[in-house]
Amino acid sequence: MEKPKALDKDPIYALSMNIIDSYQELYARYEEAQNLGNQGERLYMKGLMEMQSDRNFYPDANFTMRLTYGTVEPYKAADAVNYNYYTTMDGVMAKYVPGNWEFDIPQDVRDLVAKKDYGRYANENGELVVNFITTNDITGGNSGSPVIDGEGNLIGLAFDGNWEAMSGDLSFENKVQRTICMDARYLLWCIEKVGKCDNIIKELVIK
Secondary structure: OOOOHHHHHOHHHHHHHHHHHHHHHHHHHHHHHHHHHHHHHHHHHHHHHHHOOOOOOOOOOOOOOOOOOOOEOOEEEEOOEEEOOEEEHHHHHHOOOOOOOOOOOOHHHHHHHHOOOOHHHOOOOOOOEEEEEEOOOOOOOOOOOEEEOOOOOEEEEEEEEOHHHHHHHOOOOOOOOOEEEEEHHHHHHHHHHHOOOHHHHHOOOOO
16 A cells, blocks of 8 residues: 555654664664573573582573572661561552653552451451562563462462572572562452452352
């Protein structure tokens, strides 16, 4: 299909084509840098494996089944900076910014929180635990992985790592390495109280 000549004089069309051309040019440079980075990482890992030939190295989490173990623990990020091992719905509400794409909270959720309607998912202090951290290892491809306790119960879903352990793919930092997990109680509360999906709840064995 031939392009209408009128488009050549359309400023929005011209702007769009300029953005597309710039994107393609930048993406080519990005691919070049990414390829160099990948080559450097492979060379670095090769050197590590030759230097530490008796060490067991992790496989790629995107292409293999992996199991890592750890404990739920707080950590000290820096001098006088300490993080507890869990966060609650109170912390979510403290970040609430109406109309903000990242920090807005739906009205039905705010109504439930205002009434402290956490049901059986509240802890002994009446709080709804949202996230907790563990000493497990995590890397790209692990998001959504189940977190299971010593008795085989699903207690959360891993979804992120902390800022202080961004070097974790290259070197595990024992004192600060943490995996951030969504607490199963928060997940169930969202299903039952927010989503009102009672049929799903009835199919589960909740301890």
